[in-house]
Amino acid sequence: MQLRVAVVGQPHGLRGEVRLDVRTDSPEQRLAVGSVLETDPAEAGPLTITKARVYKDSWFVAFDGVTDRTAVERLRGVALVIETDEEEDRESDSWYEHELVGLEALDPDGYTLGTVTGLEPMPAQDLLVVEEPDGRVTRVPFVKEIVVEVDIDDSCVVIDAPPGLFSEDEIVVADGSDDSDDSDEPDESGRDA
The missing domain is CATH 2.30.30.240 (PRC-barrel domain)
Known part of the structure; x- marks a missing residue:
């Protein structure tokens, strides 16, 4: 089974570095220098990571053979994927x-x-x-x-959603009547309508 590790984002600088939209809980392992990742679409890869760094909670990498901004721009939107067994490294409370x-x-x-x-x-x-x-x-x-x-x-x-998270149905009064009907209320003159 293929799992997405990251999606290639916008180029960073002029020398082929790119920002990644990370989709894994273990980026240090999956995006280590030397990692070879398959791609989706497959014809864009495989890609080998030659440089990896984190800056302000964002991951930036460089790939072997991708040396300028134009080459990186062609990879934008490409998913980096790995083949894995579904149960591999799985925590008990995590889901794909x-x-x-x-x-x-x-x-x-x-x-x-x-x-x-x-x-x-x-x-x-x-x-x-x-x-x-x-x-x-x-x-x-x-x-x-x-x-x-x-x-x-x-x-x-x-x-167990907090109030207001999901849209709610029209509120119905407990006795079943619709509280929008006020025909039994006196009009402004004090007389019954």
Whole structure:
């Protein structure tokens, strides 16, 4: 199985260095100098890392044979991938994006919130992308306090969302009446309408 390690971003400087959009939890291992990475699309690689550094939480690398800004610009958007066994180096509470996409998102009471359509890596925490039944896209912080359960076998995630994160249905008064009907209220003159 192929897993994305990073996506080539914008050129940095004039000598072939490039910023990466990192998609791995272990960039020090995957992006070490000397690493040879396959690419998607395959015809762009393989690429060998000759220089790697971190500056202000961003990864910058240089590739063997890619020596100027123009050559790097042609690699923009290319994914760096590795072949891996799905269980290799896996933590008990980690999931790959392909495992999450398509799972039903439920609230703690079992009501449907939507369907997981992606996972966006962010500096602080990843965001679980959920498409609600009305088509609205909601990004949910992928932390244990909010995404309380991931059940791959039952094809669902349980999300204990804070108020306002997901769109809500029209509020119905407890007795079943719609509180927008005020025909029994007196008009401004004090008489019944």
